[in-house]
Amino acid sequence: MTTAVVVPEASRAEWFTSFDVEAFEQPSGREEIWRFTPMKRLAGLHTGAAATGAASVDVDAPAEVTVETVDRADARLGAGGVPADRVAAQAYSSFTAATVLTVGKEVVASAPTTVTITGPGAGKLAYGHLQIRAERFAEAVVVLDHRGSGVYADNVEFVLDDSAKLTVVSIQDWADDAVHVSAHHAKIGRDARLRHTVVTLGGDVVRVSPTAAFADKGGEVDLSGLYFADAGQHFEHRTFVDHAVPNCTSNVTYKGALQGQDAHTVWIGDVLIRAAAEGTQTYELNRNLLLTDGARADSVPNLEIETGEIAGAGHASATGRFDDEQLFYLQARGIPEDQARRLVVRGFFHELLMKIQVPEVRERLEAAIEAELEAVGA
Amino acid sequence: MATLEIKDLHVSVSTDDGPKEILKGVDLTVKAGETHAIMGPNGSGKSTLSYAVAGHPKYEVTSGSITLDGEDVLAMSVDERARAGLFLAMQYPVEVPGVSTSNFLRTAATAIRGEAPKLRHWVKEVKESMKELDMDPAFAERSVNEGFSGGEKKRHEILQLALLNPKIAILDETDSGLDVDALRVVSEGVNRFKASGEAGVLLITHYTRILRHIAPDFVHVFAGGRIVESGGPELADQLESEGYVKYAGIQEAASAS
Numbered sequence: 363m364t365t366a367v368v369v370p371e372a373s374r375a376e377w378f379t380s381f382d383v384e385a386f387e388q389p390s391g392r393e394e395i396w397r398f399t400p401m402k403r404l405a406g407l408h409t410g411a412a413a414t415g416a417a418s419v420d421v422d423a424p425a426e427v428t429v430e431t432v433d434r435a436d437a438r439l440g441a442g443g444v445p446a447d448r449v450a451a452q453a454y455s456s457f458t459a460a461t462v463l464t465v466g467k468e469v470v471a472s473a474p475t476t477v478t479i480t481g482p483g484a485g486k487l488a489y490g491h492l493q494i495r496a497e498r499f500a501e502a503v504v505v506l507d508h509r510g511s512g513v514y515a516d517n518v519e520f521v522l523d524d525s526a527k528l529t530v531v532s533i534q535d536w537a538d539d540a541v542h543v544s545a546h547h548a549k550i551g552r553d554a555r556l557r558h559t560v561v562t563l564g565g566d567v568v569r570v571s572p573t574a575a576f577a578d579k580g581g582e583v584d585l586s587g588l589y590f591a592d593a594g595q596h597f598e599h600r601t602f603v604d605h606a607v608p609n610c611t612s613n614v615t616y617k618g619a620l621q622g623q624d625a626h627t628v629w630i631g632d633v634l635i636r637a638a639a640e641g642t643q644t645y646e647l648n649r650n651l652l653l654t655d656g657a658r659a660d661s662v663p664n665l666e667i668e669t670g671e672i673a674g675a676g677h678a679s680a681t682g683r684f685d686d687e688q689l690f691y692l693q694a695r696g697i698p699e700d701q702a703r704r705l706v707v708r709g710f711f712h713e714l715l716m717k718i719q720v721p722e723v724r725e726r727l728e729a730a731i732e733a734e735l736e737a738v739g740a
Numbered sequence: 741m742a743t744l745e746i747k748d749l750h751v752s753v754s755t756d757d758g759p760k761e762i763l764k765g766v767d768l769t770v771k772a773g774e775t776h777a778i779m780g781p782n783g784s785g786k787s788t789l790s791y792a793v794a795g796h797p798k799y800e801v802t803s804g805s806i807t808l809d810g811e812d813v814l815a816m817s818v819d820e821r822a823r824a825g826l827f828l829a830m831q832y833p834v835e836v837p838g839v840s841t842s843n844f845l846r847t848a849a850t851a852i853r854g855e856a857p858k859l860r861h862w863v864k865e866v867k868e869s870m871k872e873l874d875m876d877p878a879f880a881e882r883s884v885n886e887g888f889s890g891g892e893k894k895r896h897e898i899l900q901l902a903l904l905n906p907k908i909a910i911l912d913e914t915d916s917g918l919d920v921d922a923l924r925v926v927s928e929g930v931n932r933f934k935a936s937g938e939a940g941v942l943l944i945t946h947y948t949r950i951l952r953h954i955a956p957d958f959v960h961v962f963a964g965g966r967i968v969e970s971g972g973p974e975l976a977d978q979l980e981s982e983g984y985v986k987y988a989g990i991q992e993a994a995s996a997s
Binding site: 685686687688690691692693694695696697698699701702705706708709710711712713 | 823827835837839852883904
């Protein structure tokens with residue numbers, strides 16, 4: 363008989379953060395936050411690789427949303443949060459120009475804003491920075507659409523002032539060669555609400571780490587994710603909700619489907635309820651659907667609670683194979699197997715798709731899921 | 741006129757100790773217009789028979805044949821069997837999260853009928869069928885069987901029976917878990933389906949209760965993986981008063997083998 367030695371992980375409260383890449387050691391891949399990531403495929407993002415190209419950033423925004431391109435010295439940058447890993451710090455230390463979108467005080471955007479980020483191209487590496495500001499009582503929907511080839515690391519900040527309402531959909535629909543490591547930092551003001559959805563469909567390695575921190579009481583955060591990994595792809599999502607103030611609500615729901623040899627997905631869901639965060643309500647959930655043999659899903663919810671005075675906290679995680687009983691039931695009603703499979707997978711993603719309020723984006727994702735299922739001949 | 745013919749059917753399931761034979765030579769013919777009741781103790785293989793006819797992958801047919809109007813059912817996939825006119829109302833209907841009942845019903849009807857039903861007629865058809873089964877129209881928007889009570893699931897099965905209108909319907913313990921009112925509503929649904937006289941019904945049940953609502957033409961006693969006695973409705977009455985004691989020997993001998 364052997365006794366497992368459990369080394370307690372450092373509390374999220376004690377994580378080191380810095381804007382400076384040199385403040386972080388180069389990770390070997392054995393560290394807790396890198397242990398699932400295929401470091402060899404990161405093209406040197408973690409070992410100081412210099413930019414060899416640039417991503418193009420195209421913004422399609424309604425007139426009432428201000429769009430600026432600013433340099434590193436802009437005092438507003440960094441207000442959303444501080445990098446908590448070496449690649450994020452590398453991106454922060456390396457970008458030359460940042461895009462800043464501002465939805466002014468009490469402005470309700472008349473249409474969604476789309477930011478299309480096209481990779482630097484095959485064999486090239488680029489760093490980027492984006493900040494989205496929603497001022498007091500502002501309301502807006504922003505779609506981040508990542509496409510193209512190459513290696514890209516960036517930080518995306520969301521700064522929500524009091525009572526702002528921001529809805530974000532970040533789509534990673536990269537070409538097969540692309541590597542993307544992205545840190546999202548959200549700062550949520552008093553009674554503000556962020557709805558944040560990550561959709562990862564394409565790329566060789568995609569690692570997105572959304573962090574949401576409440577700056578004042580009454581905030582509400584919904585982090586959702588939908589991913590579909592094919593053979594050989596590595597898609598990793600690491601969410602962190604930091605409850606440091608009372609009476610805030612967070613909800614995290616990530617769902618993924620995997621198919622093909624060595625398709626690999628990782629979901630790490632950290633929630634920290636600090637001692638001061640009384641009246642917190644939080645729930646996080648991850649579900650993975652393995653459509654074929656040879657795929658692997660890692661799922662780790664971490665819930666740290668430092669006060670007993672909370673409204674509720676919970677988590678759930680489940681990874682399972684395709685349910686043959688569901689298939690049998692649908693087929694027994696005359697529905698052919700391929701159509702039955704599609705119904706079940708579409709049903710699996712249904713609740714997340716319904717959360718996406720931009721109809722064109724929702725339709726595009728539905729079509730993308732259909733295409734994924736066609737590809738495997740499911 | 742439709743005929744389902746089962747001949748010398750042997751079926752096994754795989755277990756940790758290797759394959760185990762459940763059905764040991766079943767012979768049964770169900771014709772359009774007939775209602776057959778299969779009665780037997782728990783574990784006699786009644787449900788296995790229904791799953792084997794529907795084509796559940798867990799059950800392997802090792803010998804014998806099943807034909808529908810002369811066509812080889814065993815050569816068909818599960819969905820082909822349904823499209824050929826077989827229907828199984830399941831004892832434990834499966835939940836399919838995120839798939840709305842209305843979408844499911846329309847997809848199934850499209851598959852069975854070979855073309856999508858015209859939307860206006862279809863909505864009316866579903867509404868009327870639901871009303872006949874005392875189902876709240878709000879069901880249509882809920883996920884298939886998800887959060888349905890036992891009785892609601894059974895009504896939903898009979899709703900599908902009405903809409904898909906098969907040639908031969910197998911009802912696997914449809915009466916289990918139903919209260920008196922629900923049993924009446926569900927039985928009336930089956931009787932409406934039978935009324936055309938063009939469909940055959942195979943009613944699998946442990947109890948005689950449902951047979952007071954749905955009159956069988958033939959009653960078969962199932963024990964030890966096969967039919968051990970057949971007769972008319974009077975056989976059900978006899979089982980009601982005597983139980984399955986008489987067949988216990990066959991059952992035990994079968995499970996010991």
